[in-house]
Amino acid sequence: METNKTYRFILSGGGTGGHIYPAIAIADELKSRYPDAEFLFVGASDRMEMDKVPQAGYKIEGLWISGIQRKLTLRNLMFPIKLLASLLRSRKIIKAFKPDVVIGTGGFASGPLLQVATSKQIPSLIQEQNSYPGITNKLLGKRVATICVAYEGLEAFFPKEKIRLTGNPIRKDLLEIKDKHIEGKDAFALIHSKHTLLVLGGSLGAKRINELVASQLEFFEAQNVQLIWQCGKLYYDQYKGFNELKHVQVHAFLNRMDMAYAAADMIISRAGAISVSELCIVGKPTIFIPSPNVAEDHQTKNAIAVADKNAAILIREKDLESEFQNQFSELIANDEKRKTLSHNIEALALVDATNAIVNEVEKLLKN
Known part of the structure; x- marks a missing residue:
């Protein structure tokens, strides 16, 4: 050369x-x-x-x-x-x-x-x-x-x-979050004895995910779950009032995604390709709710590729009302399931x- x-x-x-x-x-x-x-x-x-x-x-x-x-x-x-x-x-x-x-x-x-x-x-x-x-x-x-x-x-x-x-290609800072769980929770002033759920809908937000989360806030509280909820800039004015609840933090966007990932015990996310790749690196139990409104339904195909390896949970938008609470309750109650999902999604990471x-x-x- x-x-x-x-x-x-x-x-x-x-x-x-x-x-x-x-x-x-x-x-x-x-x-x-x-x-x-x-x-x-x-x-x-x-x-x-x-x-x-x-x-x-x-x-x-x-x-x-x-x-x-x-x-x-x-x-x-x-x-x-x-x-x-x-x-x-x-x-x-x-x-x-x-x-x-x-x-x-x-x-x-x-x-x-x-x-x-x-x-x-x-x-x-x-x-x-x-x-x-x-x-x-x-x-x-x-x-x-x-x-x-x-x-x-x-x-x-x-x-x-x-x-x-x-x-x-994924951001390099995500490779360094493994031992930062406590630091992540402290960065968001979270309670260490509670499960932390990170909700991601992309920079603009995801309408159906936001509607789901807003409807389940009492359910999350009953499950001893606190939320970092990135609702997107299009929806922040609609949902920012929920910041008054002790177990909820609503954000238009997250400047420190590495700390948000580090703090999370579980994640709800869309299934865009880069999000999926990041979540494989992060290695946390994940529920994918793919957007059905994208070309060739590629988010659902991305999510299936991971869920078929027992590396994530896939819930389609049309099934949220019938499946979400049952799936989430089982995830919270079953330590072994969370460990299995974490191990399997991490195995798919191409770092x-x-x-x-x-x-x-x-x-x-x-x-």
């Missing part, structure tokens, strides 16, 4: 944090190995990556692109025009930046960029976070050199010889994912 060359990397993906944060983690690891490297992100011009990527210290270019809606809309009629414009813009970006490797982390913005990169024979890699790939990555899988995945069994969607089981993915990028540089 040339040692005096300044490498140039384009990373593309976005629309949600699940696509953006893995791309940033990969860029950070590449930067630590190649301090002189140049980086450019490419995202959708009207999505959250246009703010989050510059906050992480990287340049970003936007494409005029959006996903296809499931019903006939004006946005769908505009899609061919947006796609053509994005392909032309991607061609200009690649011609000007001259990347050595292009990396896609999913989301519709990565489609045009990697389509152009692969047509120009630029070494390209995609990272698929979910157990069921999105349409963009499914299409790109035939064209790229390497496909880094977080779940087994994706040969049904991608060429087997291109697949590398690496896991999803070195970012390094593994960047190792694959380095192989493309060498070739």
